[in-house]
Amino acid sequence: MMRAQPEASHFIDGRYVEDAGGRLIENVYAATGETIARLHAATPAITEQSIASAKSAQKKWAKTAPAERGRLLRRAGDIIRERNRELSELETLDTAKPIQETLIADAASGADALEYFGGVAGAIAGQHIDLGADFVYTRREPLGVCVGIGAWNYPTQIACWKAAPALACGNAMIFKPSELTPLCALKLAEIFIEAGLPAGLFNVVQGYGDVGSALVAHQNVDKVSLTGSVPTGKRVLALAGEGVKHATMELGGKSALIVFDDADLEDAIGGAMLGNFYSTGQICSNATRVFVHKKIKERFLKRLAERTAKILIGDPLDEATQMGPLISAAQYEQVLGYMALGQEEGARLVCGGGKTSVAGFEQGLFVQPTVFSDVTDGMRIAKEEIFGPVMCVLDFETEDEALARANATDFGLAAGVFTRDLVRGHRVAAALEAGTCWINTYNLTPVETPFGGTKRSGVGRENSMAAIEHYTQLKSVYVATGPVESPY
Numbered sequence: 001m002m003r004a005q006p007e008a009s010h011f012i013d014g015r016y017v018e019d020a021g022g023r024l025i026e027n028v029y030a031a032t033g034e035t036i037a038r039l040h041a042a043t044p045a046i047t048e049q050s051i052a053s054a055k056s057a058q059k060k061w062a063k064t065a066p067a068e069r070g071r072l073l074r075r076a077g078d079i080i081r082e083r084n085r086e087l088s089e090l091e092t093l094d095t096a097k098p099i100q101e102t103l104i105a106d107a108a109s110g111a112d113a114l115e116y117f118g119g120v121a122g123a124i125a126g127q128h129i130d131l132g133a134d135f136v137y138t139r140r141e142p143l144g145v146c147v148g149i150g151a152w153n154y155p156t157q158i159a160c161w162k163a164a165p166a167l168a169c170g171n172a173m174i175f176k177p178s179e180l181t182p183l184c185a186l187k188l189a190e191i192f193i194e195a196g197l198p199a200g201l202f203n204v205v206q207g208y209g210d211v212g213s214a215l216v217a218h219q220n221v222d223k224v225s226l227t228g229s230v231p232t233g234k235r236v237l238a239l240a241g242e243g244v245k246h247a248t249m250e251l252g253g254k255s256a257l258i259v260f261d262d263a264d265l266e267d268a269i270g271g272a273m274l275g276n277f278y279s280t281g282q283i284c285s286n287a288t289r290v291f292v293h294k295k296i297k298e299r300f301l302k303r304l305a306e307r308t309a310k311i312l313i314g315d316p317l318d319e320a321t322q323m324g325p326l327i328s329a330a331q332y333e334q335v336l337g338y339m340a341l342g343q344e345e346g347a348r349l350v351c352g353g354g355k356t357s358v359a360g361f362e363q364g365l366f367v368q369p370t371v372f373s374d375v376t377d378g379m380r381i382a383k384e385e386i387f388g389p390v391m392c393v394l395d396f397e398t399e400d401e402a403l404a405r406a407n408a409t410d411f412g413l414a415a416g417v418f419t420r421d422l423v424r425g426h427r428v429a430a431a432l433e434a435g436t437c438w439i440n441t442y443n444l445t446p447v448e449t450p451f452g453g454t455k456r457s458g459v460g461r462e463n464s465m466a467a468i469e470h471y472t473q474l475k476s477v478y479v480a481t482g483p484v485e486s487p488y
Ligand code: NDP
Pocket: 149, 150, 151, 152, 153, 154, 176, 177, 178, 179, 180, 207, 208, 209, 210, 211, 212, 213, 216, 226, 227, 228, 229, 230, 231, 232, 233, 235, 236, 249, 250, 251, 252, 253, 283, 284, 285, 385, 387, 413, 453, 458
C-alpha cells in the first residue's frame, strides 16, 4: 500500500468511484521522489456520472433553506479545524510544502471560507424595486452545476474557495484538481458527507486538462471557476464562451512591490521575502518584481541576503523547515532555467542561483532561494512568471517612474507598496493596476477580501461578498397591481 493511496480516484454522489480504464496519474511526493498514490483520470463515463449526480442533487439543494445550507458548510469547517493536523500532513505530501506552512495556511484557510460563506448563506437576498403602484423584486438564484478546476499550489484552499460560495448559493460543484495534487479535494469531499451535505453536491473527478475541458464544455454545466496559468485561462474562457457560460478566472501574475526610501527596511524585506519565498515561491500573487528606491538599494540587498541565507530548507514534514522542494520535475527544470537565464541576461546574482540538496532527501527537487538585483525591465526574468523562489530587484528614483514600470505588464493580479508616508501609500495603491494592493504588508488574503486579477490575470473575484455575485444570477419579477393597458 502506498503512503497516501485513497480508496479510489474519484468521489461521486457521496462515495469513492474507480474506473481503471482512465489514464494513470502517478502522485509523487516531490521531497523524496516516492510515489505516494496511483490514481486514474476520469473516463467519459465518470465525467457523465459526476455531472448527472451533481445536476440531480443541485435541484433539491436549491430548495433547501439557505440557513440550513450554511449550517452544513460551517459544520464542514469545524471538522476541518478538528483535523487540521492530519489534513496538513496530507497537504504536505500532496504539494511538498513545509508543514510549518500547511498547518496555518491551507486547511485552516479552507475552514475560513466554509465558515464565512456558511455565515452569509442566509443573508443572500434579492431586492425590492418600487415602481409607484407596480413593483419588481429580484431573486438571486443559483447558476446550477459549477465546475472548479484547481492549480497544484493550494489544493485544499482552492477547492474550498470555490466550493464554499458555490454551495452557499445553492449550486453543486464538480471539482477537478491538478493531476499533480489529486488527494486533498477527495478528503474535502469525504468531510462534506460527514458534515451532512447531501451526496452529489461536491463531486471530485481526477484528470488532466482534457477532463477539465470535457467538464466545461458539457451542456449541463453552467459555470467554470479556474485557478491556473494565463494560457490555460484563455483556453478555458474561450470554451466557456462557446457555451455562453459564467466564468471566473484566477490566473497568474508578475506582481510589483514598490519600496520607497522612507519604508521600514526590515518590514519591507520581510514583505518581499514573504512575497517571493513562501510555498517555495509557487504563489500566483507573488511580488516577483521588487522595485527598491536607489537610495536604500544596497542596504536593502545586504539585509535581504543575510535573512535569505538563514532560510531553513529541508524535510517538509519537519516543523522547523521553512522551505520545501518545488512540486514537479517540470517546474524544477523551469525554475532552474530562469535562474541560469538571469545570469545570462546580466542581472547581478545576490544569493542562491541554483539547485541544492538536503541530506536524506537526495531525490528532492530543492532549489536555493534566489535574489537577482540590477534587473532591468526588458529581461525575461522580469517579464515572465517563474513560479519559484526567484526575486528580481529593480531600482528606481521617482514615484512616477516606479508606477509606470510596475504597470508595464499584461498581468494585473497583485501589487504592494512599502512607505511610511500613508498619503503616498494610498496614492500609489490607487495607481497600481492590480486586483489586490497591499500597503506595508504583502500576500495576506483573508476570506473577507475580494481576490482576483485585472488585465490578463483574471476575470471575476473570489472570496468576500463579491463571490456571491459570481455564483448567482438575478431574476427580475415584475408584479403588476392594476389592469393591463393594451393597445389591442
Ligand atoms: P495550469 O494552468 O497548467 O493548470 C490549472 C488547471 O487547469 C489544472 O487542473 C489543469 O489540469 C487544468 N487544465 C489544463 N489545461 C486545461 C484545459 N484545456 N481545459 C481545462 N482545464 C485545463 O496551472 P498550474 O496547475 O501549472 O498552476 C500554476 C499557475 O496557476 C500559475 O500560472 C499561477 O500563477 C496560477 N495560479 C493562480 C492563482 C490565482 O488565484 N490567481 C493561484 C494559484 C496559481 P492538469 O494540471 O491536470 O493539466
